[in-house]
Amino acid sequence: MEKITKISIDMMGGDFGPEVTVKGLNHAFKKLENVQANLFGNENDINSVLKKYPSLIPKVRIHHTETFVPMDAKPTDAVRRIGKESSMWLSIDSCAKKESDVVLSAGNTGALMALSKIILRTIDNIERPAITALWPNPNGDSVVLDLGANIDVSSNQLVQFGIMGYAYAICVLKKENPKIAILNIGHEDTKGSNDLQEASERLSLIFKNNFIGFVEGDDLSKGTSDVIITDGFTGNVALKTAEGIAQLMAYYTFNTLKSSLAGKLGMFIAQNSFRSLKNKIDPRGNNGGFFLGLNGLVVKSHGGTDFIGFASAIEFSINLARSEISEKIRDLIGDNI
Amino acid sequence: MEKITKISIDMMGGDFGPEVTVKGLNHAFKKLENVQANLFGNENDINSVLKKYPSLIPKVRIHHTETFVPMDAKPTDAVRRIGKESSMWLSIDSCAKKESDVVLSAGNTGALMALSKIILRTIDNIERPAITALWPNPNGDSVVLDLGANIDVSSNQLVQFGIMGYAYAICVLKKENPKIAILNIGHEDTKGSNDLQEASERLSLIFKNNFIGFVEGDDLSKGTSDVIITDGFTGNVALKTAEGIAQLMAYYTFNTLKSSLAGKLGMFIAQNSFRSLKNKIDPRGNNGGFFLGLNGLVVKSHGGTDFIGFASAIEFSINLARSEISEKIRDLIGDNI
Numbered sequence: 001m002e003k004i005t006k007i008s009i010d011m012m013g014g015d016f017g018p019e020v021t022v023k024g025l026n027h028a029f030k031k032l033e034n035v036q037a038n039l040f041g042n043e044n045d046i047n048s049v050l051k052k053y054p055s056l057i058p059k060v061r062i063h064h065t066e067t068f069v070p071m072d073a074k075p076t077d078a079v080r081r082i083g084k085e086s087s088m089w090l091s092i093d094s095c096a097k098k099e100s101d102v103v104l105s106a107g108n109t110g111a112l113m114a115l116s117k118i119i120l121r122t123i124d125n126i127e128r129p130a131i132t133a134l135w136p137n138p139n140g141d142s143v144v145l146d147l148g149a150n151i152d153v154s155s156n157q158l159v160q161f162g163i164m165g166y167a168y169a170i171c172v173l174k175k176e177n178p179k180i181a182i183l184n185i186g187h188e189d190t191k192g193s194n195d196l197q198e199a200s201e202r203l204s205l206i207f208k209n210n211f212i213g214f215v216e217g218d219d220l221s222k223g224t225s226d227v228i229i230t231d232g233f234t235g236n237v238a239l240k241t242a243e244g245i246a247q248l249m250a251y252y253t254f255n256t257l258k259s260s261l262a263g264k265l266g267m268f269i270a271q272n273s274f275r276s277l278k279n280k281i282d283p284r285g286n287n288g289g290f291f292l293g294l295n296g297l298v299v300k301s302h303g304g305t306d307f308i309g310f311a312s313a314i315e316f317s318i319n320l321a322r323s324e325i326s327e328k329i330r331d332l333i334g335d336n337i
Numbered sequence: 338m339e340k341i342t343k344i345s346i347d348m349m350g351g352d353f354g355p356e357v358t359v360k361g362l363n364h365a366f367k368k369l370e371n372v373q374a375n376l377f378g379n380e381n382d383i384n385s386v387l388k389k390y391p392s393l394i395p396k397v398r399i400h401h402t403e404t405f406v407p408m409d410a411k412p413t414d415a416v417r418r419i420g421k422e423s424s425m426w427l428s429i430d431s432c433a434k435k436e437s438d439v440v441l442s443a444g445n446t447g448a449l450m451a452l453s454k455i456i457l458r459t460i461d462n463i464e465r466p467a468i469t470a471l472w473p474n475p476n477g478d479s480v481v482l483d484l485g486a487n488i489d490v491s492s493n494q495l496v497q498f499g500i501m502g503y504a505y506a507i508c509v510l511k512k513e514n515p516k517i518a519i520l521n522i523g524h525e526d527t528k529g530s531n532d533l534q535e536a537s538e539r540l541s542l543i544f545k546n547n548f549i550g551f552v553e554g555d556d557l558s559k560g561t562s563d564v565i566i567t568d569g570f571t572g573n574v575a576l577k578t579a580e581g582i583a584q585l586m587a588y589y590t591f592n593t594l595k596s597s598l599a600g601k602l603g604m605f606i607a608q609n610s611f612r613s614l615k616n617k618i619d620p621r622g623n624n625g626g627f628f629l630g631l632n633g634l635v636v637k638s639h640g641g642t643d644f645i646g647f648a649s650a651i652e653f654s655i656n657l658a659r660s661e662i663s664e665k666i667r668d669l670i671g672d673n674i
């Protein structure tokens with residue numbers, strides 16, 4: 001018999017709560033085999049949606065929680081004031097206790113990171129976890145980290161990010177020979193801060209030709225490298241900038257076409273193509289990020305996502321749990337730090 | 338009689354030299370009145386293209402130079418090894434000597450910045466000049482700085498960037514009441530480094546309600562603020578990331594449409610709309626950046642631009658020269674630093 005993969009879900013996270021999380025779970029579990037879910041949140045709220053999906057009921061176990069972390073809570077409040085009874089805390093805790101293989105929340109990112117660090121702690125010799133996400137390019141995806149957990153990072157931490165990203169590229173993206181690069185403002189060795197230059201020297205000793213040096217912002221979307229590492233400030237600005245430009249381009253495209261009769265007719269005839277384009281650039285298909293470097297796998301879905309986006313985050317989480325990424329990170333860190 | 342606006346042009350800059358710069362000059366000067374140009378570069382090379390445009394000849398003066406700064410030269414080489422005889426050096430120098438109102442080059446950005454700092458020096462009480470550019474949004478453009486001149490910036494320098502951007506928004510963008518913001522990884526006051534927080538406090542004292550606080554990467558394309566300031570590392574990564582995403586989106590759009598017959602037919606019918614879209618997002622229309630904070634106006638055109646892009650950089654330069662931005666920066670700095 002196949003091993004069952006278990007996921008803990010913070011059902012109260014996100015802007016819409018169980019209405020979206022339960023529907024998303026049903027959508028995802030119809031496609032997945034050998035899965036079970038531990039659901040954390042208000043039992044009544046969860047059951048009132050769950051009863052619409054009877055086939056889902058045998059695959060879930062509800063853990064009633066009295067409180068949850070609001071979307072606008074400060075991380076310190078999530079830790080101290082709201083504390084150990086929230087759906088977010090308890091879902092992470094179940095992962096720490098090995099009752100689940102992965103935890104998923106659409107809640108507040110800062111709170112999720114703060115609780116994850118306290119409850120799961122970092123892998124030995126990893127100083128800080130990193131927010132990680134996939135960045136699309138014409139040939140697939142690159143893995144980019146850190147996207148906002150650490151404003152200031154040392155060369156040591158950058159090296160650790162490189163190792164974690166490499167492990168992800170091997171174990172989850174299934175790349176045989178992943179390339180690693182550091183985000184900088186030029187390709188030359190002399191560019192950037194001392195920390196970037198030190199990290200570059202150390203990564204080239206560890207990864208030899210798999211470390212390709214410095215890349216620039218436009219390389220993120222070109223697939224120049226499978227793994228691109230950066231500090232959390234730069235990474236977060238780059239990610240949000242990309243979201244803004246994608247929206248602006250979509251605005252330009254549809255507004256320009258809608259402004260003429262020929263444009264409207266062209267759009268009407270090509271409507272299937274536009275739909276497939278929309279799916280391609282739909283953030284719901286590549287929903288959210290994940291935290292690397294902890295003794296446990298934590299996935300963060302977008303707070304404003306709908307059930308399709310949440311379902312894709314569930315599929316992503318199960319896939320992550322079935323990889324051997326944590327073991328790979330421990331091996332690589334042990335050999336190189 | 339109208340005052341004549343004079344521009345000094347490094348004719349040897351860019352990937353294509355006089356072939357593009359002279360043709361671009363002709364294209365721009367057909368539209369502009371009361372303009373003259375001081376052209377720096379190889380006289381024979383310039384003349385061999387110039388003879389195709391006889392109406393341009395009375396409006397230009399050629400200053401023969403023996404050398405030029407190659408596109409891949411290091412800034413230190415441009416200063417020391419190539420030195421004072423290059424077309425780049427002499428075109429900036431003519432601006433320092435008030436023989437021109439603005440200088441334009443499509444050459445190497447690092448070299449242009451290094452020579453500009455040495456020859457023009459910064460405005461009193463401005464520590465370092467900033468690379469500045471316009472960032473499109475659905476309602477117009479925002480001015481963003483620094484985009485790569487300064488990796489590490491102090492809170493002082495950020496305040497100076499704010500003042501320079503504000504002056505630009507008033508004098509060139511003709512905004513009556515420009516808003517200023519600092520790029521950060523969240524809107525809350527507690528986000529970001531100490532330097533960002535100090536700069537925020539000082540800018541809110543100087544600009545009162547015109548300072549709107551922290552914005553995020555996606556605000557760059559939303560027009561949330563007329564002026565957005567950042568350090569040169571983050572700004573450069575954001576700019577290049579935006580270029581990469583715009584290319585990726587264009588790739589997705591055209592590839593998706595081309596992949597089906599209906600898509601192709603739709604594109605054919607809407608071809609004028611697509612052409613107008615292409616013009617809208619064409620980087621040649623908003624070509625390059627400019628340096629703020631120097632005793633002289635320096636405009637940097639993209640190195641790989643064609644004559645249309647170079648012509649638009651000439652128009653941009655003349656418009657900048659006709660504004661009173663340098664006076665405005667001096668006034669504001671005098672009152673506030």
